[in-house]
Amino acid sequence: MQQRQAESEQGQRRRPEPPDWTVELGIGAGRPPIQVHAGDCHMAGKRRRPVDRDEARRLLTDGLRPCTHWTAPPAARTAAARPAPGGRSAPTGRTRAG
Template identity: 50%
Template sequence: MFDDLPPDLERLEVLRTWHVMWVERIDAKMARLREREAQQARVAAATEERAPDWLIEYGLNRDAIPNAVHTGDCTMAGKRSKGVDSNTARRALAGGVAACTFCRPDTELGILEG
């Protein structure tokens, strides 16, 4: 088989000691990396923001007039959208802000047209 190791016990013990030291170093590094990944996962979970249930999209002008209401997961909502609660979304729809025709927040909120 493989007989490229030293023939005497003394050198074999030195090699074994050296390899044990390296395995311990590797194990310690792996433990540190696992702990770092676990810590990062805990931080990410703690800071992860929950998506809002409702969004109000604002226009481009300086006065930022609301121009549409969306559900929180609507893919048609623009970058100028802000998360709001259901009462604010209802008030906006009742005040004449348009409901998104894609996600239909008025239907989700139980507001009927007319």
């Protein structure tokens, strides 16, 4: 029993951090991106790939939809309330709890 618990704890320590952002990919030729998700979002589908903050921001400004379940931190909500150049609102960043 102790060995099983030790192995479980070791697995938890070695687990990689989730990416800050992911992009959900579509079905079919080229698998076009569908939505941008926070890295730990439970609504991201199985077809996804990690992206850095700059690519996530570029995808959003190019018109890709953000996840409908994303809740911006208060500072980002304030910034998102102001229209960005081009008339779109986009998150300015993401904070990670924990």
